[in-house]
Amino acid sequence: MPRGKVRATTPIENEALRIVRPSKLAAGVKGVTTSFRHTLAQSGIKGTIQTMRSVNRFDGFDCPGCAWPDPDDHRSGFEFCENGAKAFAAESTSRRVTADFFSTYSVSSLSEQGDMWMDKQGRLTQPMYLAEGDEHYQAITWESAFALISERIRATDPEKVALYTSGRASNEAAFLWGTLARQIGTNNLPDCSNMCHESSGVALNTSIGIGKGTVKLEDFDYADLVLVVGQNPGTNHPRMLSALARCKRKGGSVISINPLEETGMKRFKHPQEMLRMLGTGTTIADDHVPVRINGDSALFKGIAKHLIENNAVDSSFIDRHTVGFDNFVSNLTDVHWSDIERVSGLTEERIREIARIIAQSKRMVICWAMGITQHRNSVQTIHDIVNVLLLGGHFGRKGAGACPVRGHSNVQGDRTVGINHHPSESFLAALDAATGIKSPRDRGVDSVQLIQRSLEDKFDVLLCLGGNLLSAMSDTEVTAQALNRIGLTVQISTKLNRSHVVTGKEALILPCLGRTEEDTGQTGNRFVTVENSMGVVHSSRGTIKPASNQLMSEPDIVAHIGNALFGSSPIQWLNLAEDYDRIRSLIEDVIPGFDDYNARVRQDGGFYLPNGPRDGPIWNTPNSKAVMHSHPLDSFEVEDGYTMMTIRSHDQYNTTIYGMDDRYRGIKNARRIVFMNPEDMEKDGIISQQEVNLISIHNGIERRADQWKVIPYSIPKGNIATYFPEANVLIPLESVAIGSNTPTSKSVHVRIEA
Numbered sequence: 072m073p074r075g076k077v078r079a080t081t082p083i084e085n086e087a088l089r090i091v092r093p094s095k096l097a098a099g100v101k102g103v104t105t106s107f108r109h110t111l112a113q114s115g116i117k118g119t120i121q122t123m124r125s126v127n128r129f130d131g132f133d134c135p136g137c138a139w140p141d142p143d144d145h146r147s148g149f150e151f152c153e154n155g156a157k158a159f160a161a162e163s164t165s166r167r168v169t170a171d172f173f174s175t176y177s178v179s180s181l182s183e184q185g186d187m188w189m190d191k192q193g194r195l196t197q198p199m200y201l202a203e204g205d206e207h208y209q210a211i212t213w214e215s216a217f218a219l220i221s222e223r224i225r226a227t228d229p230e231k232v233a234l235y236t237s238g239r240a241s242n243e244a245a246f247l248w249g250t251l252a253r254q255i256g257t258n259n260l261p262d263c264s265n266m267c268h269e270s271s272g273v274a275l276n277t278s279i280g281i282g283k284g285t286v287k288l289e290d291f292d293y294a295d296l297v298l299v300v301g302q303n304p305g306t307n308h309p310r311m312l313s314a315l316a317r318c319k320r321k322g323g324s325v326i327s328i329n330p331l332e333e334t335g336m337k338r339f340k341h342p343q344e345m346l347r348m349l350g351t352g353t354t355i356a357d358d359h360v361p362v363r364i365n366g367d368s369a370l371f372k373g374i375a376k377h378l379i380e381n382n383a384v385d386s387s388f389i390d391r392h393t394v395g396f397d398n399f400v401s402n403l404t405d406v407h408w409s410d411i412e413r414v415s416g417l418t419e420e421r422i423r424e425i426a427r428i429i430a431q432s433k434r435m436v437i438c439w440a441m442g443i444t445q446h447r448n449s450v451q452t453i454h455d456i457v458n459v460l461l462l463g464g465h466f467g468r469k470g471a472g473a474c475p476v477r478g479h480s481n482v483q484g485d486r487t488v489g490i491n492h493h494p495s496e497s498f499l500a501a502l503d504a505a506t507g508i509k510s511p512r513d514r515g516v517d518s519v520q521l522i523q524r525s526l527e528d529k530f531d532v533l534l535c536l537g538g539n540l541l542s543a544m545s546d547t548e549v550t551a552q553a554l555n556r557i558g559l560t561v562q563i564s565t566k567l568n569r570s571h572v573v574t575g576k577e578a579l580i581l582p583c584l585g586r587t588e589e590d591t592g593q594t595g596n597r598f599v600t601v602e603n604s605m606g607v608v609h610s611s612r613g614t615i616k617p618a619s620n621q622l623m624s625e626p627d628i629v630a631h632i633g634n635a636l637f638g639s640s641p642i643q644w645l646n647l648a649e650d651y652d653r654i655r656s657l658i659e660d661v662i663p664g665f666d667d668y669n670a671r672v673r674q675d676g677g678f679y680l681p682n683g684p685r686d687g688p689i690w691n692t693p694n695s696k697a698v699m700h701s702h703p704l705d706s707f708e709v710e711d712g713y714t715m716m717t718i719r720s721h722d723q724y725n726t727t728i729y730g731m732d733d734r735y736r737g738i739k740n741a742r743r744i745v746f747m748n749p750e751d752m753e754k755d756g757i758i759s760q761q762e763v764n765l766i767s768i769h770n771g772i773e774r775r776a777d778q779w780k781v782i783p784y785s786i787p788k789g790n791i792a793t794y795f796p797e798a799n800v801l802i803p804l805e806s807v808a809i810g811s812n813t814p815t816s817k818s819v820h821v822r823i824e825a
């Protein structure tokens with residue numbers, strides 16, 4: 072019997088949209104008071120003080136907000152930012168979702184509620200089971216839940232099982248998770264980075280031989296130039312602004328390359344210095360370059376042309392360390408300035424002006440995030456960025472390098488410890504030797520492939536370690552249909568979200584401890600470890616009383632599933648999870664760079680993982696040199712309609728909506744809005760706040776989303792912006808980046824219907 076109608080998207084709110092003056096100053100007085108209001112409202116004053124004291128201290132927990140590192144030398148205990156505070160507040164809320172809640176609300180009635188409402192219901196407190204055809208989740212014991220999962224997995228083939236990971240999982244949980252998948256017999260490990268920095272991983276691996284960035288936090292003190300490309304740090308990595316401000320104080324320059332001039336890049340006040348009321352803050356960006364959406368490849372090609380024409384390249388570095396230079400040069404001669412100008416939306420003179428600044432730089436860092444990784448040609452664009460760094464020899468040098476700024480606080484660590492759908496032979500061989508299992512060698516599915524194959528009934532069981540796959544993935548309605556076809560979906564979660572209502576035929580919710588909470592196993596107070604965006608592995612120890620006495624830690628949950636499936640041979644699952652030092656010893660045996668893991672991670676601040684291009688430079692590529700890739704200029708311009716990017720507001724954490732405002736962009740009470748250039752509005756006869764429908768077009772198929780309000784905004788002509796996840800219904804599942812298969816969330820071809 073099918074369930075009642077379940078909505079896959081948040082209902083259209085009839086909100087009272089107001090356009091106000093955007094905050095010009097990031098993380099100033101307002102930021103701090105706002106953050107306190109958030110924690111206070113949700114966890115009460117005692118909770119607030121306790122939480123704030125433990126943030127990012129050596130003996131406290133790692134901020135669940137983002138992957139930006141803390142200063143090596145001092146973790147003051149008050150290293151926090153407004154949005155980090157919102158992330159704690161959301162986790163340390165005093166509200167609870169109990170079994171009664173689920174008997175009040177059926178899944179279909181829950182689905183009629185908004186995304187923000189769902190998160191605000193509080194912490195999940197006990198395991199819940201949704202039987203096939205049922206309308207209500209009902210309580211289930213942990214034991215029965217594990218038995219059910221094991222039964223369903225045993226009843227199917229290993230390739231019909233997938234294990235999704237969201238990037239908050241610790242190294243310990245993620246390592247067990249990957250190992251569990253391989254003991255089951257699959258590399259089906261789709262993860263949030265497939266939708267995030269996968270393009271960076273692919274592009275960096277194939278050019279510099281490591282899928283990560285090559286800078287340390289201290290490099291920002293030495294850099295004479297930092298480019299911030301396709302990234303909005305004021306909202307998504309606020310603590311990065313301190314590093315940029317320090318760079319500037321030491322004489323460095325910062326250039327922001329972005330279709331939008333984001334707050335924070337304009338002016339910033341360090342929250343820790345805040346109470347001293349220092350002036351009006353530091354101006355961060357010395358220059359703002361309003362590139363068109365997906366115009367970055369053209370821009371960096373133009374920069375490279377200028378550098379080569381003017382012989383402003385480090386020839387000895389290029390000779391010693393790279394291959395592909397000659398080919399790159401001849402390829403660039405076929406790229407014409409007229410095309411570069413059209414695609415980037417910038418004049419030749421403007422691009423040469425930026426190139427002249429780059430030519431002067433001895434120590435340049437280039438940072439980027441989702442504005443670069445979520446396009447058709449993202450891998451190529453990142454190759455273009457790396458080429459500009461290679462031309463100037465900006466590797467293996469203090470104050471220089473590539474800096475893909477990671478999102479989720481441990482997304483980088485999860486990949487390092489084996490969350491990978493195409494693991495290397497050396498990793499699998501080491502895992503087999505250390506554990507006694509026989510890992511499969513076949514490539515597994517990524518997130519997009521998981522959805523595509525579920526539509527063809529190729530999946531029976533999907534286990535999710537955190538996250539909200541339904542809302543994070545592109546093509547929401549199609550994704551929902553795919554998930555509905557899976558036999559059993561299991562969500563290991565802290566908070567309620569739409570993936571708990573749009574499920575497989577049967578579903579389980581397994582509530583787990585959050586990062587901030589005390590983890591008292593049989594061996595006493597346990598801690599986990601994480602890796603930040605700069606390759607530092609450090610500890611994170613929760614300090615707050617758990618939200619419910621029925622919660623289990625993530626490693627414990629994974630181990631119990633392993634134990635239910637396989638008992639204790641060859642992996643002693645329960646024994647392993649009892650004491651996380653044992654998991655870490657196993658990681659040390661399997662993954663290079665974790666020597667003396669248990670000892671070194673107990674040092675204040677942890678330790679750096681080795682990084683060839685940074686430490687050498689040494690290149691772990693086929694011919695031991697960095698590769699300069701040459702690609703033709705792909706433009707993916709749209710002839711009719713607009714190129715739409717889907718971005719984050721200041722009041723959300725991915726699919727978790729904290730509030731309906733976007734203070735830095737001057738928006739109150741609305742999320743279904745379209746930022747549009749005033750000249751485009753005039754051309755289309757659209758007035759401010761007019762309601763329009765959005766229609767995306769891909770391979771002749773139309774997808775619609777109705778009732779969006781238009782906001783005039785400073786954005787390049789032909790470009791529009793909307794918020795994720797509301798706009799995900801418009802992103803076709805098949806529209807992905809070449810080479811990384813990442814949904815093209817930042818370039819969606821859209822028509823506007825007035």
Ligand SMILES: Nc1nc2c(c(=O)[nH]1)N[C@H]1C(S)=C(S)[C@@H](COP(=O)(O)OP(=O)(O)OC[C@H]3O[C@@H](n4cnc5c(=O)[nH]c(N)nc54)[C@H](O)[C@@H]3O)O[C@H]1N2
Binds near residue numbers: 136306308
């Ligand atoms: N508070 C908060 N913090 C977060 C998150 C959150 O949701 N909330 N999410 C976390 C996660 S998982 C991630 S991955 C990061 C995301 O961090 P960001 O990448 O900063 O997030 P987005 O909002 O997607 O912003 C992308 C930026 O790229 C710009 N952009 C879009 N298209 C282009 C383009 O073609 N070229 C250029 N040059 N710029 C472009 C947009 O204008 C926007 O400023 O933040 C992490 N931190």
Ligand SMILES: Nc1nc2c(c(=O)[nH]1)N[C@H]1C(S)=C(S)[C@@H](COP(=O)(O)OP(=O)(O)OC[C@H]3O[C@@H](n4cnc5c(=O)[nH]c(N)nc54)[C@H](O)[C@@H]3O)O[C@H]1N2
Binds near residue numbers: 266566583
């Ligand atoms: N259109 C569009 N789509 C996008 C993006 C975009 O820019 N545009 N960005 C993409 C990016 S960069 C990312 S990373 C993905 C994010 O994809 P996901 O990581 O899947 O999504 P989140 O919204 O971060 O997941 C939030 C949920 O995680 C659970 N959770 C929180 N903390 C914990 C914890 O400690 N343990 C466990 N087990 N669960 C926890 C809570 O239940 C919460 O509801 O979305 C992607 N989707």
Ligand SMILES: [Mo]
Binds near residue numbers: 266267268477479
């Ligand atoms: Mo992300």
